[in-house]
Amino acid sequence: MYKYFAYNNLIISELLLPLNPIIDENYYSKNILYINKNTISFIYKETSLIGTISYSIKDQEIYINVPNVAQYLYNNNEIIVDPYDQSDIKLIGLYLIHFVMLFIINNNNYLLLHGSAVTSPFNKEEAMILIGNKGAGKSTLAATLSKHNSKILCDDLIPISKDGLVHPGIPIIKLFEDSYKAITNNAEISNENSDGQGKYHLNANYSSSAKKLNTIIILSKCNINDIEIKELTGGEKIKAIIQHIIKIDTLNKDSFIFTYLMELTKNIKVYSLKRVDEYINPELIIKEIFKIYKKGD
């Protein structure tokens, strides 16, 4: 058994997790969470949560299914993990810590956004978040920014705490083959870096410490000639961001999200970046983003 401390819980786990282990044998906490490996047969209707990840709730049990990684079932003070065949042990732990546990134990202290987060190319202590619908180019842009002084904080799931810090989440950028090849100057793709769903894991620089949120950019494709950037204010900010919050209805209260969002957005810049609905070199988009920062100087 491995022992860890996270989210105010002593974690006693059968699985090796990406956390610093507790060495002290006498370590005590009144909140104990057990993590055990077992077979899960939870057969209630699943609701889509984000991408292919889905969840289901019945009585006190919460089930989360991360295809190709693992199924997770929470009940009382235990999370049962049922890995898929040949899934990556590192990913099983990352999803458990940065996703499943965030919802189950700590859903009132973090807001989860769907997007990509990087450190700012102009200030390594600040974070920039890219959000947008599927295919908007979030991961591709994050990967491109990683070639311009930024480090990746997380991809897909972005945990933000109440103090406005963007925390390192699942630090794996997944790209479609064409983007992967464009970013890596035609590096060979292989089964080793495939996620099994048509995307490939990129080897990029990652940040392991939380950064203060400074900017959110909302990406979209539309029928325009080129690239348009507009700063959003007031209700526009909120309406644009709210669509990209990941929530489990019965766990995340709307009132919590409202209060949280209002506080969070008071001190950050939010931009809408629209671009033509066809391939556009991400370097050109980066140039436009850099102009925003220069204006702000």
Next chain:
Amino acid sequence: MIKFLKSVMISNLDDELVLMDTKNGHYYSLNESASEIINYLQDGKTVEEVANLLNKKYSINIESVTNDINELIINLKNKKLID
């Protein structure tokens, strides 16, 4: 005086009022002008008083601003955000 229902959460952001109806999770935002009107009405001023105030402050036609205020109130009532 207008009063938002208890189920409505209100916050100021960049000089705008942002509202959320906790009964259905719907969000609404009021632009700077509408927010100013609401702030006066919440302070207990009547429609007439607010119209006069805005007339003096921005030289807006009283009749037109009175219509705008009444329309705003009707909108908020229709959305079940105020009594």
